[in-house]
């Protein structure tokens with residue numbers, strides 16, 4: 345172990361080296377004390393894991409500093425410090441790493457790559473590349489339905505684990521949220537780990553997305569969708585659909601949350617707002633992999649000043665919105681308990697987070713699905729024409745294509761939306777949960793999750809598993825939904841087995857913490873498609889390579905970064 349001790353020393357000359365060799369020969373007692381202290385620190389940290397910087401500093405610095413003081417009478421101060429800290433830290437790190445790959449680790453039975461078992465830094469690197477969803481899919485292909493993707497984390501591709509993990513009596517949200525929101529005290533509904541508190545905070549959201557409330561939002565969505573389709577129709581320069589859907593969903597969610605915002609469709613991203621959001625998503629997706637690091641990062645001046653600026657802006661918008669009151673019954677009306685259902689109003693802090701969450705949760709997800717939906721249609725002309733004809737049947741010229749009354753009678757429209765959500769779930773890596781410390785662990789389907797294990801169902805892999813959807817598992821084939829519902833006779837070739845497992849379709853997650861905005865999202869998707877197809881004829885721009893579009897899809901928690909999707913548009 346004394347060899348490890350000199351890792352902390354950096355001898356610059358032969359003299360230094362010989363001096364260190366002499367010292368090492370006499371340092372056995374120092375090293376022994378440091379080794380014991382490091383092993384104890386590992387044990388203590390394992391039992392009482394915490395995000396407290398004070399505790400981290402205490403465990404990292406106090407024991408070796410104490411050992412160094414003990415040996416000051418035998419060595420020069422600098423030697424005592426270097427040897428003590430070098431030994432302590434290297435024994436601590438080695439002990440942690442060796443434990444993680446040892447047969448004594450509670451997750452030792454689950455397979456996975458060595459780098460992932462050792463630490464989550466490698467996963468953070470993968471997350472930064474935007475290809476985490478493909479990486480985890482490959483791991484499942486190689487290792488099976490459960491794979492260790494971190495020292496204390498697994499990813500699951502098994503439908504029987506969905507209900508026990510995320511259903512009623514499922515597990516609480518995992519530590520991703522701490523890293524994602526750069527705070528150990530998560531106050532965004534979507535990351536609240538305490539299930540009772542989550543259920544309490546979700547109540548106004550449920551009222552905000554009731555059928556009656558959705559009816560009230562139609563005025564907002566109708567105005568914005570008409571603006572979107574007019575803007576697209578007036579473009580002569582092959583507009584990028586992804587960019588326009590991004591502007592559109594940003595405007596809609598700002599209307600719903602704050603009664604208005606930066607008017608992206610009218611003015612473009614003049615303040616660089618979307619650029620800031622982009623960088624924020626990348627950054628928080630990386631930090632979500634290493635939650636403890638985010639607790640440190642938030643104190644870096646450049647980070648803290650950006651976070652504070654954004655928080656201050658959200659706070660000002662929220663206060664202004666409270667002061668102005670509601671002009672319409674928008675989402676904020678319910679979140680702020682303006683309907684007077686709750687006995688007390690929400691705290692300002694909760695309201696700031698939830699107002700902001702309307703935009704964070706509702707904008708990128710919907711625009712990602714819209715863009716991928718048109719990508720699928722434009723690269724499958726037959727499906728495009730069939731949908732066009734269904735839209736024309738219900739919404740011929742002169743008929744209001746934004747009226748929702750025919751949506752239930754449009755099986756192909758719904759099949760196209762489902763098939764897009766199956767192939768390109770907006771949140772491909774799923775919703776992280778944890779078997780908490782002290783819980784004794786939890787059985788989820790055929791697997792046992794020891795306590796302190798995080799786990800997610802990998803939506804992308806479950807959706808693209810031939811055991812759940814066959815044939816043409818990786819292709820856009822909306823007919824599978826019609827066949828499954830008994831609405832179409834275009835059966836697959838006899839030789840191929842038709843499999844359609846609805847329980848494996850979870851683009852909006854599952855259970856009491858699933859997407860509360862699902863009905864609004866689906867309604868928006870249907871309305872945009874109906875009006876766009878009634879008014880416009882679209883074709884892919886010459887030269888767009890569908891394969892490179894797919895390869896360019898990047899996931900930063902949301903499958904949100906898409907290569908440009910330029911289209912040629914003519915009015916119909």
Ligand code: HEM
Pocket residue numbers: 533534535546549597701702703705706707709710713769770771774775776851852853856857858859860861862864865866
């Ligand atoms: C097609 C579009 C959408 C998809 C695919 C989608 C998907 C999801 C998923 C998978 C979750 C679970 C996330 C997690 O557990 O970490 C979620 C949560 C959530 N979504 Fe959506 N979403 C969409 C649109 C929307 C819209 C339009 C809104 C509202 C404006 C919204 C609001 C929320 C909220 C508030 C949560 C947190 C719910 C909770 O924790 O109880 N979503 N969404």
